[in-house]
Amino acid sequence: MDVQPRDPAEEIKSLERCINDLVSVLALPAMWSGGDPSRIVDTLLDALLGMLQVDLVYVRLKDPGGQAPIEMVRCPPSQKQMLQPHEIGEALKQWLGADAQAWPLLIRNPIGPGDLSIVPLGLGLQGEMGVIVAGSERADFPRQTERLILTVAANQASIGLHEARLRGEQKRVASDLDGRVAQRTAELAAANQELRKEIADRKRAEEDLRSSEEKHRLVVETASDAVISMDDHGTIQFANPATAIIFGYDPAELVGRPLTVLMPEFMRELHDRGFRRFLATGQRHINWRGTELTALRKDGHEFPVEVSFGELTRDGHKLFTGFIRDISERKQAADKLRASERDLSLIIETIPGLIWCAAPDGELTYLNKRLLDYTGTSHDDWAKQGWANLLHPDDAAPSAHAWAHAVATGQPHEVQFRLRRSDGVYRWFQVLGQAARDSEGGVVRWYGLLIDIHDRKYMEEALRESQAQLSRAIQKATVGEFAAAIAHEINQPLAAVVANGQACLRWLAAQPSDIAKAREAAERIVRDGKESGEVVRRIRALFRQAALEKIELDLNEVIAEVLRLLNDETAKKRITVETDLDQDLAPVAGDRVQLQQLVFNLLLNGIEAMEPVVDGLKRLSIRSRHSSPETVLVEVRDSGIGLKDPDRIFDAFFTTKENGMGMGLAICRSIVAAHQGRLWAATGEGPGSIFSFTLPAKAGLAS
Amino acid sequence: MNSDSPVVFVVDDDFRVREALSSLISSAGLRVAVFGSAAEFLDYEKPDAPACLVLDLQLPGTSGLELQQQLVGGDAPPIVFISGHGDIPSSVRAMKAGAIEFLSKPFDDRELLQAIDSAIDRDRIERQKRSELAELQRHYNLLTPREREVLPFVVAGFANKQTGADLGTSEITIGVHRGQIMRKMAAKSLAELVRMADKLGISRAAGTA
Numbered sequence: 024m025d026v027q028p029r030d031p032a033e034e035i036k037s038l039e040r041c042i043n044d045l046v047s048v049l050a051l052p053a054m055w056s057g058g059d060p061s062r063i064v065d066t067l068l069d070a071l072l073g074m075l076q077v078d079l080v081y082v083r084l085k086d087p088g089g090q091a092p093i094e095m096v097r098c099p100p101s102q103k104q105m106l107q108p109h110e111i112g113e114a115l116k117q118w119l120g121a122d123a124q125a126w127p128l129l130i131r132n133p134i135g136p137g138d139l140s141i142v143p144l145g146l147g148l149q150g151e152m153g154v155i156v157a158g159s160e161r162a163d164f165p166r167q168t169e170r171l172i173l174t175v176a177a178n179q180a181s182i183g184l185h186e187a188r189l190r191g192e193q194k195r196v197a198s199d200l201d202g203r204v205a206q207r208t209a210e211l212a213a214a215n216q217e218l219r220k221e222i223a224d225r226k227r228a229e230e231d232l233r234s235s236e237e238k239h240r241l242v243v244e245t246a247s248d249a250v251i252s253m254d255d256h257g258t259i260q261f262a263n264p265a266t267a268i269i270f271g272y273d274p275a276e277l278v279g280r281p282l283t284v285l286m287p288e289f290m291r292e293l294h295d296r297g298f299r300r301f302l303a304t305g306q307r308h309i310n311w312r313g314t315e316l317t318a319l320r321k322d323g324h325e326f327p328v329e330v331s332f333g334e335l336t337r338d339g340h341k342l343f344t345g346f347i348r349d350i351s352e353r354k355q356a357a358d359k360l361r362a363s364e365r366d367l368s369l370i371i372e373t374i375p376g377l378i379w380c381a382a383p384d385g386e387l388t389y390l391n392k393r394l395l396d397y398t399g400t401s402h403d404d405w406a407k408q409g410w411a412n413l414l415h416p417d418d419a420a421p422s423a424h425a426w427a428h429a430v431a432t433g434q435p436h437e438v439q440f441r442l443r444r445s446d447g448v449y450r451w452f453q454v455l456g457q458a459a460r461d462s463e464g465g466v467v468r469w470y471g472l473l474i475d476i477h478d479r480k481y482m483e484e485a486l487r488e489s490q491a492q493l494s495r496a497i498q499k500a501t502v503g504e505f506a507a508a509i510a511h512e513i514n515q516p517l518a519a520v521v522a523n524g525q526a527c528l529r530w531l532a533a534q535p536s537d538i539a540k541a542r543e544a545a546e547r548i549v550r551d552g553k554e555s556g557e558v559v560r561r562i563r564a565l566f567r568q569a570a571l572e573k574i575e576l577d578l579n580e581v582i583a584e585v586l587r588l589l590n591d592e593t594a595k596k597r598i599t600v601e602t603d604l605d606q607d608l609a610p611v612a613g614d615r616v617q618l619q620q621l622v623f624n625l626l627l628n629g630i631e632a633m634e635p636v637v638d639g640l641k642r643l644s645i646r647s648r649h650s651s652p653e654t655v656l657v658e659v660r661d662s663g664i665g666l667k668d669p670d671r672i673f674d675a676f677f678t679t680k681e682n683g684m685g686m687g688l689a690i691c692r693s694i695v696a697a698h699q700g701r702l703w704a705a706t707g708e709g710p711g712s713i714f715s716f717t718l719p720a721k722a723g724l725a726s
Numbered sequence: 727m728n729s730d731s732p733v734v735f736v737v738d739d740d741f742r743v744r745e746a747l748s749s750l751i752s753s754a755g756l757r758v759a760v761f762g763s764a765a766e767f768l769d770y771e772k773p774d775a776p777a778c779l780v781l782d783l784q785l786p787g788t789s790g791l792e793l794q795q796q797l798v799g800g801d802a803p804p805i806v807f808i809s810g811h812g813d814i815p816s817s818v819r820a821m822k823a824g825a826i827e828f829l830s831k832p833f834d835d836r837e838l839l840q841a842i843d844s845a846i847d848r849d850r851i852e853r854q855k856r857s858e859l860a861e862l863q864r865h866y867n868l869l870t871p872r873e874r875e876v877l878p879f880v881v882a883g884f885a886n887k888q889t890g891a892d893l894g895t896s897e898i899t900i901g902v903h904r905g906q907i908m909r910k911m912a913a914k915s916l917a918e919l920v921r922m923a924d925k926l927g928i929s930r931a932a933g934t935a
Contacts, residue, residue, distance in 0.1 A: 514810040515740045518831030522746035525835035529753035537753075544749050551742050 041168035044074040048176045055183040059191065060084055061093055063183045068097040071157065071176055075169050079134060079158040081111045084184070085151070092153065098134065106134055115156060118143070132160065140164040144177040152184055249347040253282045255340060257298055269328075269349050271321035282345075287319045302341075318347065326351050377442075377452070377473035383466040385430035394473065399445025415441035415449045426456070433458050433466050439480075442473065450477040486588065516555035523547045573612045573698075575721055578647055578655055579604045581615065585622045586645070592630060593643065601644035608647050609720035611655055613698050621694045625659040625714045628688060632663025632711065639710065654717045662711040666704055691716070732846040733757040733775050735803065737767045737793070738782040743808075743831070747780060747838075754839050756846075764788035768796075776853055777803035778826075778845035780838075783816055784809065791816065794823050801856060804845035808833065862922050868910040876903040880916070881923040882930035892931075 051070060055063045064082045071080050077099070084093040094108035114133035118126045132139040139158040142165050146152040155177055157165070165173065243250045249269045252261040259282055262274035270277075270285055277284070283291040301307055311332040318328040329350050335342045371378055372392045380389035390405055398413050414422055418440035429436035436456030441449035456471040523544040530541035582604060593600050611618075626643065633641045642662045650656035688704075691714075695702040700718040707713045734756050736747045744760040751758045757775075761767040764785055779802065783790040794805055807820045807828045817828040826848065827841035869877065879889040879900075886900040893900070913919035923930070 514831045516742055518808070518810070518833070519740070519742035519746040521832035522743070522750045522835065522838075526746060526750035526753050529750065529835070533753065540749060540753070544746070547742070547745055547749075551746075 037168060041172065044168075044172050045175055047074065048172060048179055051176075051179055052183050052186075055187070057190070058183075058187060060184050060187050061095075063180060063187055064093065064095050067155075067176060067180050067183075068095055071173070072097045072099060074172055075157065075159075076161065077157045077159045077164070077169075078132075078139065079106075079111065079156070081108065081115070081156045081158075082146075082153065083112060083156075084146070084153040111156075130158075132158075135160065142170060142173055144173055146177060146181045146184060148181070152181060152188075155180065246346075247348075250344060251277070251282070251285070251347065252342055252344040254342060255302060257282050257295070260342065261344075269320075269347065270318070285318055285347075287317055287325050290317065315350065318349075327354050377475075379471040379473070381456075381469040381471065383430075383458075383468065385426060385469070388468075397444055398442065413443050415443070417441075422454070429456055429458075430469075433460075436469070436471070439476065450475055451480045452476060489584075489588065513555060516551040519551045520548050520555065523551070573614055575610045576613050576615055576618060577608065577610055578618070578657060578718070579606070579608055581618050582622055582645055582647065582657070585619055585626060588623065589626055589630070592627075596630060596633070596641065598630060598633060598641040598643050601642060603644065603646040603648075605648040608649065608655060609652075611698070611718045612721050613718065617694045617697070621691050621716065622657070622659075624688065624691050625716075628714065629659055629661030629663060629711075632661050632665075635664055636662065636710075649720070650717055653720050655720050656715060656717050659714045660707055660711065662709065665706055665710060666712045730775055731757060732850075733759060733773055733777045734780060734842055734846075735767060735770075735772075735777060736760045736780045737762075737764060737785065737790070738780075738808070739763065739785050740782075743782070750835055750838070751780075751842065754842075756842065764790075764793040764796075767793070776846045776850040778842045778849060779803045779805045780808060780842065781805050782808055782810075783820070791819060791823075794820065794825065798823060801852075804848050804852075806838070806841045806845055808838075859925055862911075862926050865911045865922075866926055869907060873903050873907050873910070876900060877907055877923060878928060878931035880904055880907060881920045881928065882932075884931065 047070060051066060054066055058066075061084075064084060068080045068082060071077070080097045082093075082095045086092055094112050096106055096108040096111045098106060111133060114130070126141065126143040129138045129140055137160060139160060140162065141156055141158040143154055143156045145154055155173075157169075157173055159165075243263045246263060246265055247268075249266040250261075250263040251259060251266060253259050259277045259280055262272070262277045264274060266272060266274050266277065272285075283294055286294055297307075311334075313329055313331050316328055316330050317325050319325055327350050329348045331346045333344045333346075335344065374393070376391075377394035377397055378389075378391040379387055379394060381387050387405060387409060390402065395401065395405075400413070410422070411419060422438050422440045425438040426436055428434070435458070436454065438454045440452060440454065442452050443449050453474040453476045454471065455474070456469050458466040459468045459470060461467050527541045527544035527548065530537040530544060582602070586600060586602070589600075592598075622645075626645065629643045633643070640662060642660075644658075644660045646658045646660070648656055692702050695716050695718070698718050700716055702714070702716040705713045705715070734751045736744055736751070736758060738744050738747070738760075739762055741762070744762070748758045748760050759770065761770065765787060767779075779797075781790045781793060785793070788796075790807060790809075794807075797805070804826045805820075805824070806826050807817070808831055809816065809828070810831050820828050826845040827837070829837060829841065866874075875893060876889065879892065884892070886904065887897040890897040890900045907913075908919065911919055911922055913922060
């Protein structure tokens with residue numbers, strides 16, 4: 024011990040402090056109890072810094088787990104620069120791995136200028152736990168007491184750390200054990216859960232099986248198909264109740280007998296051979312999923328069945344179950360259907376209509392024989408050219424357009440065109456095409472019919488011609504009776520015009536001229552001239568002379584003809600036409616065209632009178648009867664607006680209609696007068712009016 | 727225009743024709759009065775002047791021909807018929823009944839005015855005749871019943887003596903009557919008295935002698 028001579032009091036004081044310090048150091052382990060290594064080191068360093076006059080205390084603990092070592096450093100508060108433990112570690116690095124004996128006593132001060140005296144002490148018996156380094160700038164460091172305290176502290180720390188390490192180890196082992204116990208417990212719980220679930224599943228499966236078996240049994244018992252099982256010897260093991268109905272055998276009666284009893288003679292050998300081959304090779308001689316076969320009833324009757332088979336192996340034995348359905352009815356229905364199809368196709372081929380079918384895209388898929396015969400074409404011709412070449416050139420484009428529209432919209436196709444016959448003659452056809460649709464409304468096919476309307480078309484034209492004749496008859500009928508009225512109508516303003524003109528000239532020629540009077544006359548000319556122009560316009564069409572040609576006529580026939588002409592008109596205007604014609608009506612002597620005109624005008628008048636009726640019923644009724652044995656009466660009743668001025672309605676040019684000429688009823692009156700009859704109008708009980716006329720019945724011909 | 731200037735009556739149901747004719751006729755310097763119907767015309771107080779009636783054949787109510795029938799025999803003016811359509815039977819009837827002219831509408835102004843002129847001329851003459859006759863009648867009315875008895879004998883050329891015998895009086899009394907007749911009738915000669923008697927429609931006595 025290189026104790027320097029000093030003041031003995033000082034010496035004693037120093038030793039006392041040392042002893043105190045040693046006591047404190049020895050007390051440290053009590054604080055460490057249960058603490059971890061970092062806490063031990065922490066308190067150790069604080070204690071050392073408090074006891075010793077050092078500038079640096081550094082500890083480095085090796086981690087037993089091989090992880091980064093724990094480093095700590097303490098400096099007195101006077102030390103300006105705060106050092107990080109690893110910076111000290113860096114400065115001491117070169118010696119850290121070495122034995123404490125090999126350390127120098129003096130190193131360059133890592134925290135200030137000059138050198139630092141250091142004391143390195145290993146922790147643990149061989150320093151295996153780490154190292155503690157104390158350093159001071161003092162040259163007399165370490166004193167003997169300081170070294171003693173440091174050594175004791177290092178030893179204490181070694182013990183404490185060792186204990187802490189053991190404690191840590193224990194704790195880890197204990198927690199490891201706990202973890203393993205917990206894991207095992209969880210595994211056991213899971214296994215238990217699984218087991219329960221499995222048990223429940225099995226239970227349910229058993230229940231399902233039971234109910235499924237019950238269901239299957241029920242199905243089999245109540246099935247309308249025969250269900251028959253046989254073993255691998257071909258012996259029947261089971262037959263369900265339906266077997267009795269289909270085969271005529273009691274199910275119990277069949278059990279134990281060979282399946283072949285249910286087959287006609289000719290099939291038995293075939294069956295046995297096929298069945299043996301199947302057992303030997305697994306090769307099936309029939310399709311197991313639905314084969315049509317012939318079966319034999321107990322009463323010897325053979326009938327068609329559909330058979331499906333299933334196979335089941337139980338206890339090493341094969342069991343075959345067959346489902347046999349009586350398809351007699353189905354067969355018959357199918358035969359019937361085929362027959363009906365044959366009939367239908369025969370009908371389609373033979374009816375006097377031309378028929379075609381087309382795909383949804385409009386492409387022709389079928390043409391009946393009539394259509395081919397009419398056009399003198401073959402299917403090939405159609406495939407190549409379609410309709411194009413067969414239509415009248417004027418009709419081809421509109422027809423194609425209409426068809427394209429129908430295909431695009433799915434709306435019914437309706438068009439008229441002229442189709443060339445094999446001899447080159449074009450005839451008019453009405454084409455009707457209708458789309459057949461699936462359940463979603465998509466077009467699946469077009470069906471088309473061509474109807475020859477050539478003759479009808481010409482009849483229509485004849486009817487139109489007849490209508491034109493009627494309107495010409497307006498002119499004929501009027502002339503005789505109206506010439507005077509018309510001449511008057513036209514002559515009055517004309518006379519006035521001429522007279523005014525002459526007056527005008529005279530006023531001008533007078534000495535002196537009277538311009539004012541001439542002007543007045545001229546103005547009257549203009550006024551009257553315009554008016555006569557209007558009159559001329561109204562009656563221009565009315566002049567044409569025709570002689571009345573009276574023949575014996577049935578008025579009912581005349582009425583029927585006119586109703587036919589007006590058919591379109593009444594249909595278009597939604598007018599209900601009622602007729603009440605006396606079948607025993609006597610004939611009259613009359614001009615057919617004029618009487619048609621008469622009835623036509625009265626009906627048209629009624630139709631026009633109902634024009635303003637919007638919501639009420641539009642009803643036009645015409646009735647014929649005898650008002651006396653010598654007189655035939657016809658009444659035309661409408662539900663229109665009625666009459667306001669019944670006395671004037673028959674006057675020429677009197678009209679309540681915006682576009683009317685006021686001639687219709689005047690003509691009627693003139694026609695009736697020419698036939699020695701009477702015409703009058705009255706207001707009906709309901710809405711509308713009644714026009715009636717009588718004509719003398721032809722004498723001697725009355726019934 | 728004095729009251730003697732001629733007047734033209736127009737009866738037509740068409741106002742346009744009335745207006746036009748009114749203008750045309752007045753342009754010829756004639757007075758015009760227009761009527762829409764026969765009744766209106768009949769109600770009208772006619773001026774005392776030579777006149778003419780321009781009458782439409784077709785009229786509402788009383789027709790032109792019917793009006794003509796009603797006017798026959800009176801001192802109505804001569805008629806010029808106008809018609810919208812001149813049917814032959816109507817025109818024949820009208821002319822037979824004394825119409826001046828029958829014109830179909832439209833007509834020429836000269837034809838119409840000419841017809842009107844001649845109608846007025848005729849009316850003027852008729853009026854003259856009528857006024858002369860009226861004068862004679864006035865004179866005739868001055869005669870006593872006995873003188874009216876004597877007159878036919880005078881104009882028949884009987885001598886006073888024979889007349890006296892026929893009427894049972896003396897020749898001298900007859901002579902006095904003759905003188906009175908000549909004076910009252912303002913006849914300058916027997917010949918004039920004979921013409922007056924003719925105009926008055928007095929037939930000559932046959933006499934017994």
